[in-house]
Amino acid sequence: MKKYFVFIAVIAATLAFSSCAKAPQAEVDAANAALEQAKAAQADVYLEAEYMALQDSMNAVTADIEAQNSKMFGNYDSAKEKLAAITAQGSELVGKTEVKKEEVKEEVAMVQAAVATMMEENQQMVEKAPKGKEGKEAIEAIKSDLAAINASLDEIPALLASNDLMAAQTKANAVQQKAAEINTELKTVLEKYKRK
């Protein structure tokens, strides 16, 4: 009789233990929080490939945890390691994104400064351009160029303020190219003018 009881007790205990195995929820939450932070830092915009890879790793670990949950004796050691790595990579990604954003901001600031210098030079060249009878009006096109550049340049701070750094970068690069073209054009005109 006792043997039956022992046998049933062993089976019951086995079943009980098999359903008691718990997923590493705290680690899952930490990894998810790290991913959320990375997204909040706009890693999906500035480091899209790295963010997507991390998101996929998270999906893979979640699947691995469920796979372990499906087993009678789940082993979460590997999942825990991976989750810890994701949490660390998520935090790292936040830092990297901030660095990237700073780089973009610095690049935009550098381009803005370069354009401002070029525009100053352009303005000085416009002042030197033919005056009076010798045709200030003839550089109407160039003045319009300068006005368009200034207008675009003025849009950049608003884009930076709204954290639309990529659009600011695009605009800054376009404006720089245009300012450089005008600079060359003005230099050519003045050179010809000097030669008479």
Next chain:
Amino acid sequence: MSVKRIISYLLVVLAITSCLFIGYAVFKYYTTKPPVAEIDKARESIAKAKSAHASKYASERLHEAEKLFNTAMSEWTVQNTRFIAFRDFTHVKDLAKASLNISINAHSEADSQKNKYTKELELKLQQTTSQINLFENHYKNLPLGRENFDRYNKGKILYLEALHEYSNQNYQKALKLIDQAGSKLELAEKATQSKLNNFYEDYPDWEKNINQAFNLSKKQTIVLVNKIEATCAVLKGGKVIKTFDAEFGPNWMGDKIMKGDRATPQGIYKITKKKKDSSTKYYKALLLNYPNDEDVARFDRMKKNGSVSKGAQIGGLIEIHGHGGKGLHWTEGCVALRDKEMDIIYDMCPVGTLVFIVGSDKSLDEYLNAIK
């Protein structure tokens, strides 16, 4: 039968039932495979679709695939909470398979959309580049007015932004920008063409004058100024023997009406005086008889009908003079040549030489076809 015996039988039955149940559970455990492979395939496929920028180019389909994947994962979690004998992963597998199929479609849709966008974008970039080149090389030198230049310049900056986005493979943004650029440039181009149409209204007269100039040049030296080509040619023996670059007043597109309009007159004039040394500040000059009778008659007509103000003056002192070669139209309405070329024309043209000033020697269609 004693109670003890009954209990003993019941325990035996219970033990056998338990054994059978456990056996069933173990059987189910080993025969019911969890959806690991299906889920992995779906996950990998979603990741691939995302790498192919499905979030940009096939967002709805990708979203659907992700939703199904998440539902599959939730369903898997639900099944895992059940006792192993009662777990059923069929639905999870179906959901994962559906997610896989849709993410594959999202991937291919993204590729095809990206391809479509790229082709459309490349075509538009090509068209806009042509528009820009046309403007830069030909229209930009026309006196188009500030508003038109502003349109062009805004369009050009948007075009440069589009190029930047294109190089960064942001095709959707690039398309939006190139469309904006295109509409600005189109407006500028339309206004330019309308200005050219107005300018070319006088083409029949120019054509007549050019024929006359060539005929007369068989017997005498003739000067032929072509505004749109910015040239000043000397004709002799019925052909062109010299051609020089010429610069005019900034509002050269159109006839000179009055003093201060900074336009260069169009018509047939005569050299009335040759100037050099201290008599001109432009190296050497050939004074023309502007206004001629036709100019005076038109000016009077316009004054009468109110097209020009009562206080307006017709102006004068239109010359072919030196100090040219600046690369822009800068005079008050005169024709400026380089000094060394002024020497040549000065020596070749005596007082009385006829000077034909025309807008163009080609019709508008010929001109546009030539520049395109």
